[in-house]
Amino acid sequence: MTHPAHRIAQPLFSAVASPLLGRPKLICLLGIMRSGSTLLTELLLNNPQIVGFGESHVNYGGPDPIGRLRYGALRLTGRLDWGDRFLLDKVLHHRHLTDPALAMARADFRPLYILRAPAGNIRSLAKMFADKAPGVETDIPALLLERYAQLSAIADALPGEVPVAAISYDRLVADADGTLAALTDHFGLKTPLSSDYAVSSRTGRWGVGDGSDNIKSGRIQAPAKAEATPAPAEVEDAYAALCEKLGARAGVAAL
Template identity: 25%
Template sequence: MKDLNIRQLIRVTKNEVIQNYHRFRIDTTQSPYHIIGRSQPYRILFILSHMRSGSSLLTHILNSNPDIIGYGETHIQYASEADFKCLMLKVYWQAQEFRKLSDIKNFSMHQKYILDKVLHNNKFLSESFLVSPNLYSIFLLREPQRSLASIAELKPHLSEEQVLDYYVKRLSMLEHYAQLINSKERSLFITHNQLLEQTDLVFDALHDFLGTRQGFSEDYQILRTTGMRDVGDHKGNIKAGHIIRTPRKLKNKISPDLVEKGMQSFNQCSATLSEYCTPVGKMIGFLN
């Protein structure tokens, strides 16, 4: 019991030291993009998508690049750029581990991008920061047939009509965000199908769009938050550590007329995002 208490005290003390270190570096400066001891500002990277879109897979692929740090949905409600400080604190606490002496490298805070994914319409209390030159967005869409069935499985308390209502309203909001940002240099549009079937093209697009020092891989790191509820996918194959292309069997089936309505929203949103963002299919030759 005594040894257990000592270990617990050491763990609590270690956690306090780590969190105080992050707070000091992040909160000492007023700028929402700067921290102390670092000359270059951070860039904020949002995955703007909807539930069951493949956003957890994309998050893990992005986060395995040394220039990017994140872990999934932070559920922060953003009222202004000042909330990016909260994002930094959450990400650096959740996305890294300090268990071994070699983990001391995690104190460097060297990444170029701080990543969050936003899947719901109530997370942006203000939209003014979306036009910031330090904010980059990746829009991710998935066709409605599997999206709706998967959402229905995830949220069994919702009716088919409520599932469709979420999907349609979310895609409409994504159109609004793209039009507001209105920057092909800071917004990229990809689909779930492209991520699985045109993977190399997507990876090249991500590399050019984000200007990372390294490219991207189908193999990704498993985080301590991987598979956790309210952070990301906990029903799929996310813990495999690599892309799995065989679709998971779904119990739910959505009425064809509702799928058709979802398809209308998908096509409309795709057209808008293709106009206001850089679509992956046209990324060849694009340099950030």
């Protein structure tokens, strides 16, 4: 539950301070649970030109999403997106961004997709659900198919002038320097993105993102090798189709 002080302070901040900052440049990290989004978030937030804290859970169709996002960033990190800084949010669930027009109406929208090859994504999701909800059956292939369709629909709805970037967790781990250099150029960052990042009190907190030991290490680490069960053909085909669409649409594609 939100602390009573924040229920008072956040609307005041939104009414007074947030408008003074103007229209934000919003990097919206679009992905799926266990797709490497927390790692990429840490790498991005280690850059002095990017402000945020992870998955905000704000609803871009609801009241004042930008004010709430900025207030959360200020409260958790002490930083705001003034000047040439970007504001970052991670969106992994459809209910928070059902229509990109809702975000584009409030911000200079910069979508950044992160995907993960289905076999690894399924294995990681299975472990997550087993740890957090043991005994509860979850249809993971259906979950992936639904999210692929949602991410594809967002791409279809984006006007041609919106700059899109798309990477995969697999490419990020295999070629960190090349992938991060491409993102540095895409966003026009003055300080290059680095494969190492400073660990903060936010790092590894469940609710903000992945809480694994790998995330708390402060550097990119390949996942532990394990026998990967092949993904159903339907899932592989849907993933390939999404990658093809994003590869054709994105200004930067490292999939």
